[in-house]
Amino acid sequence: MPSNAASREDRADDPVVVALRQRLGARAIGVQATLTGMPVVWLARESLCDALALLRDMPEPFEMLFDLSAVDERLRSRREGLPEADFTVFYHLLSVSRNRDVMLKVALAEGDLTLPSVRSLYPNADWYEREVWDMFGIVFRGHPHLTRLLMPPTWEGHPLRKDYPARATEFDPYTLTVEGQEREQRALQFDPEAWGMQRESEDTDFMFLNLGPNHPSAHGAFRIVLQLDGEVIVDCVPDIGYHHRGAEKMAERQSWHSYIPYTDRVDYTGGVVNNLPYVLAAETLAGIEVPERVKVIRVMLTELFRVNSHLLYLGTYLQDLGAMTPVFYAFTDRQKAYEVIEAITGFRMHPAWFRIGGVAQDLPRGWERLMRDFLAWMPKRLREYERAMMDNAIVRQRTRHIAAYTTREALAWGVTGPNLRATGLDFDLRKQRPYSGYEQFDFEVPVGANGDILDRGRLRIEEMRQSLRIIQQCVDHMPAGDYKADHPLTTPPPRERMLEHIETLITHFLQVSWGPVLEANESLAMIEATKGINGYYLTSDGSTMSYRTRIRTPSFPHLQQIPAVIRGALVSDLIAHLGSLDFVMADVDR
Numbered sequence: 001m002p003s004n005a006a007s008r009e010d011r012a013d014d015p016v017v018v019a020l021r022q023r024l025g026a027r028a029i030g031v032q033a034t035l036t037g038m039p040v041v042w043l044a045r046e047s048l049c050d051a052l053a054l055l056r057d058m059p060e061p062f063e064m065l066f067d068l069s070a071v072d073e074r075l076r077s078r079r080e081g082l083p084e085a086d087f088t089v090f091y092h093l094l095s096v097s098r099n100r101d102v103m104l105k106v107a108l109a110e111g112d113l114t115l116p117s118v119r120s121l122y123p124n125a126d127w128y129e130r131e132v133w134d135m136f137g138i139v140f141r142g143h144p145h146l147t148r149l150l151m152p153p154t155w156e157g158h159p160l161r162k163d164y165p166a167r168a169t170e171f172d173p174y175t176l177t178v179e180g181q182e183r184e185q186r187a188l189q190f191d192p193e194a195w196g197m198q199r200e201s202e203d204t205d206f207m208f209l210n211l212g213p214n215h216p217s218a219h220g221a222f223r224i225v226l227q228l229d230g231e232v233i234v235d236c237v238p239d240i241g242y243h244h245r246g247a248e249k250m251a252e253r254q255s256w257h258s259y260i261p262y263t264d265r266v267d268y269t270g271g272v273v274n275n276l277p278y279v280l281a282a283e284t285l286a287g288i289e290v291p292e293r294v295k296v297i298r299v300m301l302t303e304l305f306r307v308n309s310h311l312l313y314l315g316t317y318l319q320d321l322g323a324m325t326p327v328f329y330a331f332t333d334r335q336k337a338y339e340v341i342e343a344i345t346g347f348r349m350h351p352a353w354f355r356i357g358g359v360a361q362d363l364p365r366g367w368e369r370l371m372r373d374f375l376a377w378m379p380k381r382l383r384e385y386e387r388a389m390m391d392n393a394i395v396r397q398r399t400r401h402i403a404a405y406t407t408r409e410a411l412a413w414g415v416t417g418p419n420l421r422a423t424g425l426d427f428d429l430r431k432q433r434p435y436s437g438y439e440q441f442d443f444e445v446p447v448g449a450n451g452d453i454l455d456r457g458r459l460r461i462e463e464m465r466q467s468l469r470i471i472q473q474c475v476d477h478m479p480a481g482d483y484k485a486d487h488p489l490t491t492p493p494p495r496e497r498m499l500e501h502i503e504t505l506i507t508h509f510l511q512v513s514w515g516p517v518l519e520a521n522e523s524l525a526m527i528e529a530t531k532g533i534n535g536y537y538l539t540s541d542g543s544t545m546s547y548r549t550r551i552r553t554p555s556f557p558h559l560q561q562i563p564a565v566i567r568g569a570l571v572s573d574l575i576a577h578l579g580s581l582d583f584v585m586a587d588v589d590r
Contacts, residue, residue, distance in 0.1 A: 135160035222585050273527070
């Protein structure tokens with residue numbers, strides 16, 4: 001990891017920054033020095049669309065709008081050298097061809113919170129702009145459906161503003177009258193005309209069907225309204241937010257360290273995989289370099305949870321296709337994985353075991369035997385999954401060339417992870433942008449060919465094989481050394497030192513009661529999580545808490561793409577498609 005001073009360079013001579021300045025001229029405002037590892041360029045509002053069009057259409061383009069969100073700047077005190085702003089909207093672009101990113105920022109005054117919609121440039125901006133309006137009240141001109149996305153339709157206020165309460169005790173007691181319940185139910189009724197849908201054509205009446213929000217094939221509290229002509233889906237509207245917990249708002253009231261357990265709940269099938277990008281981003285802010293043993297332990301547990309998550313995916317994916325046996329097979333194997341996880345961390349689904357600067361404790365005695373037993377068990381099980389399930393004629397007929405999309409379409413909609421690699425694109429952050437020591441491991445990145453449901457299922461099986469391969473290397477070559485960094489911001493300090501030195505005891509007391517103070521800056525960490533790329537973008541104001549924590553999850557854009565993929569397909573194809581996406585609603589709604 002580079003030092004803070006080295007990674008703070010403003011990248012003013014970066015070719016992308018130079019190209020923007022040549023195109024925009026005086027409309028380019030400036031470049032911000034951050035710890036994000038990418039150029040961060042401030043633009044005037046009127047030059048935003050021009051800049052995005054330039055980046056999208058370059059010879060090596062920024063194909064993906066990776067993230068779009070905002071920051072309420074009104075209480076931020078450490079903004080030296082930045083343009084005046086009450087609110088900031090940022091656009092994080094990713095280029096696969098360049099294997100690099102760039103961030104554009106636009107400053108807004110409280111009395112004029114408007115921006116042009118960029119849906120025509122990046123179609124996945126649709127939901128991100130709706131989320132920003134929902135959470136911050138920023139209006140995107142030209143957006144056809146600037147309505148609530150995560151909050152209920154009747155909600156008042158914009159929760160991620162700094163003047164909006166963060167705790168339930170700051171609200172009046174909640175009561176729901178009969179009249180209020182009827183109002184909420186009316187607000188949830190679907191209005192086809194509002195979405196440009198017709199109720200009938202010249203020769204048929206369309207049926208509108210609610211799938212969810214409580215349905216086994218919805219994989220959580222997810223609702224999708226279908227416009228049907230018989231069994232054919234004419235159009236559909238996904239409806240999310242039923243699982244929204246305010247994870248980003250909670251980060252503003254937790255210390256840097258006490259927020260770690262909250263990250264576990266974002267993708268509740270991923271366990272410590274959720275901890276990793278958060279602690280990596282916090283370590284970048286703190287300037288912490290962790291020992292080699294910590295890196296290998298983190299990789300080993302991350303890959304074990306990847307196998308565990310993929311097993312759940314495989315069982316439910318095949319269950320959605322009508323097969324019952326795979327669920328029982330998968331949960332048998334997941335239990336064996338959980339036995340290892342529990343022996344090492346003390347917990348199962350939500351260990352919250354990674355720490356800023358290390359892990360919670362060293363590996364216990366006997367961990368190696370348990371891990372080797374699991375490694376001996378799983379390969380033959382994967383062969384059984386492949387033989388009995390993925391080679392099954394019915395499965396192949398239900399999934400081959402169904403709900404397929406191209407690499408270009410996937411990038412335009414922000415698709416990452418196995419769902420992107422199923423289209424044939426070899427893009428895995430563990431290889432392209434190694435983190436936590438992944439560059440030291442020998443493994444392959446499986447890719448598909450057709451981008452269909454079948455490829456998305458097959459890919460997970462091969463990914464599990466590669467994860468087992470990585471875990472085997474961790475077991476065979478586990479380094480000696482400490483399980484946490486020797487750094488004053490590591491929480492808590494090593495116990496043996498705490499009992500010997502009064503300074504360390506004082507540091508322990510302050511960091512446990514208040515939490516560490518991280519330098520005022522911005523950092524970003526992106527990892528290849530179980531479902532795609534997961535990113536934590538942290539803004540510190542030099543406090544014991546995050547000023548703004550942005551969580552970019554993979555499942556959010558995957559659900560947004562559903563209408564573009566499934567129009568003209570059958571209802572049964574939609575069920576298979578939902579099963580193949582591998583999403584959980586906490587990962588979507590946060």
